[in-house]
Amino acid sequence: MALNYQSKSQKRSAVEKSMNAFLIVYLCILISKAVINTVLKYAWQWSPDRDEPWYNHRTEIERQRHVVIRAFTDFLAFMVLFNYIIPVSMYVTVEMQKFLGSYFITWDEEMFDEELGQGAQVNTSDLNEELGQVEYVFTDKTGTLTENNMEFIECCVDGNVYIPHAICNGQILSAASSIDMIDSSPGGYRREYEDLFFRALCLCHTVQVKEEETVDGIKRGIHQGRPTSFYISSSPDEVALVEGMKRLGYTYLRLKDNYMEILNKDDEIERFELLHVLNFDSVRRRMSVIVKSSSGEYLLFCKGADSSIFPRVVSGKVEQVKARVEQNAVEGLRTLCVAYRRLSASEYQVACHHLTEAKLALQDREQRLAQAYDIIERDLVLLGATAVEDRLQEKAADTIESLHKAGIKVWVLTGDKMETAAATCYASKLFRRSTQILELTKKRTEEQSLHDVLFELNRTVLRQRSISGAG
Structure with missing residues (x-):
C-alpha cells in the first residue's frame, strides 16, 4: 500500500x-x-x-x-x-520529431493486430528512439510465449497412464468412458490408488464453481433452461485439472458450509469437511489440504512440483512416476505430482496445534507457518502425476526469430521444470539443435551426472523422432 x-x-x-x-x-x-x-x-x-x-x-x-x-x-x-x-531551436525540433514519430508508430500497418483490431499504442513519446537501443528482452513463458490456455493431456496413477481423448479448458464433454488406459485395468489395490488420486485433484485446489441457468448462452428461468456450471480460479492449471477429473468421472460440485462435495464415477456424492488449506507459495512449490471424510478419516492431500514432492515421499512407485514426469517434461508439458498421507486423530491434533500456533504468532508469522508446513507435509505416499499442455502463441517462434535477427538477446523467465522450459525454448526457436546449453542448477554427483547423460541422449532421440515424424 x-x-x-x-x-x-x-x-x-x-x-x-x-x-x-x-x-x-x-x-x-x-x-x-x-x-x-x-x-x-x-x-x-x-x-x-x-x-x-x-x-x-x-x-x-x-x-x-x-x-x-x-x-x-x-x-x-x-x-x-x-x-x-x-540551442533552443534544437529542443523544439526534437520534441516535434518525437510527437510526429509517435503518430508514425501508431499508423504503422505492420504493427496492427487483426485479432484485437487495434494497432500499436505509444504511451510515452519521449522513448521512441529507445526502441532501437534495446539489447535484451526478458519474457515470461506462461501467457507470453504460450496461450495460457491449459489443456489436460494425461495422468499417471501408480505407474498406470490414463489419456483422455479430448480435454480442453472451458469445454467439457459429457461421456466419461472415452479413456485410453495404458497398461492393464486396475485391480482392487490399484483401484484404491486411482480413487485417492482423483479425489486428491478434486479436493486439493482453490477452484470456485459458478453456476448459471442458460439456454443457448441466454440466461433463462430454472424451468426453461438447465443449470450449468463452470470453474474459475486464479490458476488456469487448477481449472484444467478439475475439468480433467470431471472428464474422467470425478466431478467437483461445490464448497458449501466448509464441506467439499464431489460426484464420483458411480454417481454418488461424497462430502469432505475442509479443515485446513496449506496455501501454495513459490518457495515450497506445493499446496496441501487436510480434509475429513464422512467415515471420520483424516487425509492430507498434497500436489506440487516433482522437486518438492519426491524428497517427501516414503512409498509409492517413485521411479515409474519420475520417468513419466521426465518424459512429459521433455515433450514440453507442465507436470505436477500428487501425494497423500493418512493422519490419525492424534497426528491431526498435533498438526492443528502447529498451524494455529503459527497463524496466531505476532512475529515471524511467515517463517513459523513455513516451519509448520514442513512438519506436516512429510512421510507422504506418492499417488501419481499429471501433465498439462500450454500451447505456444501463434507467432511466438517467428517473433523470437525476428528479435534475434535484430541483434536482440531474449531471456525466458519461468518457474517450470528445467526440461519443460528447454522444450518450450526449442519449440519457440530460442534454442537451435546446435545450441550448446550450459546448466547452472545444482551440484551433481557422478551417478547423477551419468543419469543426466543418459537422459539427454534419450531426449535427443525423442526429439529427432518427432522432427522426422513431422517431416
Whole structure:
C-alpha cells in the first residue's frame, strides 16, 4: 500500500539525458563568457581616458549607481548578447520529431493486430528512439510465449497412464468412458490408488464453481433452461485439472458450509469437511489440504512440483512416476505430482496445534507457518502425476526469430521444470539443435551426472523422432 503513494519516476531517453548534459555545459560556457567580458570591460575602462563609446553614453543617474549594480547590469547584458549559445531551436525540433514519430508508430500497418483490431499504442513519446537501443528482452513463458490456455493431456496413477481423448479448458464433454488406459485395468489395490488420486485433484485446489441457468448462452428461468456450471480460479492449471477429473468421472460440485462435495464415477456424492488449506507459495512449490471424510478419516492431500514432492515421499512407485514426469517434461508439458498421507486423530491434533500456533504468532508469522508446513507435509505416499499442455502463441517462434535477427538477446523467465522450459525454448526457436546449453542448477554427483547423460541422449532421440515424424 505504501508503494502506491510514492510518486512515479519520470522516464527520460538517452538522447534527452545527453541533451540535458550538453545544456549544462552550454550554460556554463554562457556564464563564463558573460563574466569574462564583464571583467574585461571594467578592466579596459579602468583608465580615466577610456569611457563608453559614443553610441552607448550613460546618463548621469546611471553613472551615479553603485559599481556592483552596474557590473550586474552589464553581466545581464552580455548574457542576453550571447544567449544564442543555448540551442533552443534544437529542443523544439526534437520534441516535434518525437510527437510526429509517435503518430508514425501508431499508423504503422505492420504493427496492427487483426485479432484485437487495434494497432500499436505509444504511451510515452519521449522513448521512441529507445526502441532501437534495446539489447535484451526478458519474457515470461506462461501467457507470453504460450496461450495460457491449459489443456489436460494425461495422468499417471501408480505407474498406470490414463489419456483422455479430448480435454480442453472451458469445454467439457459429457461421456466419461472415452479413456485410453495404458497398461492393464486396475485391480482392487490399484483401484484404491486411482480413487485417492482423483479425489486428491478434486479436493486439493482453490477452484470456485459458478453456476448459471442458460439456454443457448441466454440466461433463462430454472424451468426453461438447465443449470450449468463452470470453474474459475486464479490458476488456469487448477481449472484444467478439475475439468480433467470431471472428464474422467470425478466431478467437483461445490464448497458449501466448509464441506467439499464431489460426484464420483458411480454417481454418488461424497462430502469432505475442509479443515485446513496449506496455501501454495513459490518457495515450497506445493499446496496441501487436510480434509475429513464422512467415515471420520483424516487425509492430507498434497500436489506440487516433482522437486518438492519426491524428497517427501516414503512409498509409492517413485521411479515409474519420475520417468513419466521426465518424459512429459521433455515433450514440453507442465507436470505436477500428487501425494497423500493418512493422519490419525492424534497426528491431526498435533498438526492443528502447529498451524494455529503459527497463524496466531505476532512475529515471524511467515517463517513459523513455513516451519509448520514442513512438519506436516512429510512421510507422504506418492499417488501419481499429471501433465498439462500450454500451447505456444501463434507467432511466438517467428517473433523470437525476428528479435534475434535484430541483434536482440531474449531471456525466458519461468518457474517450470528445467526440461519443460528447454522444450518450450526449442519449440519457440530460442534454442537451435546446435545450441550448446550450459546448466547452472545444482551440484551433481557422478551417478547423477551419468543419469543426466543418459537422459539427454534419450531426449535427443525423442526429439529427432518427432522432427522426422513431422517431416
